[in-house]
Amino acid sequence: MIVTGVRATARIVARDDGRGGTALPVLEGDGPLALRRTRASGSEARIMLVGAMSGPLGGDHFAVEAGVERGARLRVGSAAATIALPGQAKGESRYDVRIDVAEGGELHWLPEQLISVRGSDLRVTTRVDLAGSARLVLREEQVLGRVGEEPGRLTSRLSVKVAGRTVLDQELGCGPGAPGGWDGPAVLGGHRAVGQLVAVRPEFAREPVAARMLGEHAALVPLAGPAVLVSAIASDALRLRRVLDEALAFLG
Template sequence: MTTAGVRATARIEARDDGRGGTSLPVLDGEGPLALRRIRGAGPEARVMLVGAMSGPLGGDRLAVEARVGTGARLRVGSAAATIALPGQAKGEARYEVRLDVAEGGELCWLPEQLISAGGSDLVVSSRIDLASGARLVFREEQVLGRVGEEPGRLTSRLTVRRDGRALLDQELACGPGAPGGWDGPAVLAGHRALGQLVVVRPEFETDLPAARPLGENAAVTPLAGPAVLVTALAPDALLLRRVLDEALGGLT
């Protein structure tokens, strides 16, 4: 750590072990990004991301990279919510997620929520590259402010590509200094928890789920490929998770 903030990258590589399971030849964390393998189920390897320090703080540059090889199955979660906080170093913090899934591989990316604490300034960038026969479940949940607290500034971009073609590319900015209207009726409408699921499955090529509402503040939207996007708003993180879990149960 320096006055400019922490620089750290965590790396995961999952491979088919040839015996019906998944090996993890690369499981390497740095600084505040610690990785732990936990007991899996069947052919799936499971990894837990454990925050060893507070953050991300102002000026930090953190990244997580995961590669899933042909025939491998990987599930990644986190031990607790990530809290973006203001730090001694001035300037925004950055958190990058880079995911790559090969033909026949499967990745379930299911971390806990990201909380944007008051006074923080965080830019999150998630880029996912999939082969044509890859499978993906990607969950992203963001909570604007802790209890009784105004949020920090949060900018989030999610890009998903399949076989080199874009399935999804979207960006949202919230909090102080974000473009006007982010909290208005056309965007968050006063809600403080927002989340999304991206589910990609080859069988969706012939049986793509239809667009439909999920209650008052959530919806399923088919994408331009064998994929669907679920977006949801909620007053709190608990209700948001419930909505996304129910949606996922209906898609898998």
């Protein structure tokens, strides 16, 4: 018997409703990816991504597509951590996120952590395309293994374009089979939680944010455009979240 993984795609479109709010003309969940609208805040629509079943398992391919149209404001979170698990199907699982934000649009993409369980093999790809006056706050957090557990294989790539220009394109591989040195002093240094926060605002082009350390294991650096990147490592998910929250508060 041949076992194949699950294929699932969730789609979101946010649109200015012309009355000072944001409408959601497209809100489509699929299989294990369920979308729930929550109470709006001012002109900002809010959505929670809810896992309707375990996963991604080995061989699964999940995708989330989000489009924020001109002048709309959207915040996306998740109800719980995403857990990458081994499954009956052999081979790598995938989780692809594609984000587009038009002129004057704003997106806060703030999911919970991704946990890489021993024996899993997951590739995560996040691609963001922003118009020149778009705004973005994007947080990614990865936790390597549960308590007392070695991690699975995790490859994560994040790319961000502003007005067609690439401002960030980075990839990190961790766990069994990843390029050597991922757990060495030049990368994670034995830590088991890693994260990044990307903020894009037009005013950063006029008033760039200076590079600085944010505590012992986090750094803020300006990117080649109206954007900044905060990279952080920590011993666990709680400490990582605290660092990234402090970074976001610093950025205002």
